[in-house]
Amino acid sequence: xxxxxxxxxxxxxxxxxxxxxxxxxxxxxxxxxxxxxxxxxxxxxxxxxxxxxxxxxxxxxxxxxxxxxxxxxxxxxxxxxxxxxxxxxxxxxxxxxxxxxxxxxxxxxxxxxxxxxxxxxxxxx
Ligand code: 5GP
Numbered sequence: 172x173x174x175x176x177x178x179x180x181x182x183x184x185x186x187x188x189x190x191x192x193x194x195x196x197x198x199x200x201x202x203x204x205x206x207x208x209x210x211x212x213x214x215x216x217x218x219x220x221x222x223x224x225x226x227x228x229x230x231x232x233x234x235x236x237x238x239x240x241x242x243x244x245x246x247x248x249x250x251x252x253x254x255x256x257x258x259x260x261x262x263x264x265x266x267x268x269x270x271x272x273x274x275x276x277x278x279x280x281x282x283x284x285x286x287x288x289x290x291x292x293x294x295x296x
Contacts, residue, residue, distance in 0.1 A: 216287025
């Protein structure tokens with residue numbers, strides 16, 4: 172069920188619980204601004220989620236309320252994960268769903284990193 176990204180941040184969402192250490196994750200990377208972990212239902216040979224440490228519902232919320240330091244730290248973390256995993260040469264895809272039409276299911280900003288083989292067309296209908 173897609174979330175409503177205009178609602179206030181809900182601390183019970185699954186990624187908030189992972190950040191608090193209440194739920195396990197397969198961690199890939201962590202720094203002061205971001206946590207990266209493998210998606211539980213991978214949709215590509217490599218499927219990593221990168222989330223900011225702050226309480227942001229979506230890309231929209233993050234871009235509006237986060238500090239310049241948080242935004243720079245998060246963007247750099249996404250790129251670092253991809254670089255550290257050796258994905259740059261063959262390429263990768265980033266995706267951030269926002270709200271109902273995108274199918275966003277978790278109400279904490281997350282950027283998907285897909286890689287590990289040809290990823291097909293950008294959208295399938
Ligand atoms: P969205 O559709 O919101 O952009 O993507 C949510 C993603 O979170 C999905 O790809 C889903 O598989 C992943 N996900 C949902 N719950 C968990 C979880 O508990 N652990 C991990 N690692 N991934 C999750």
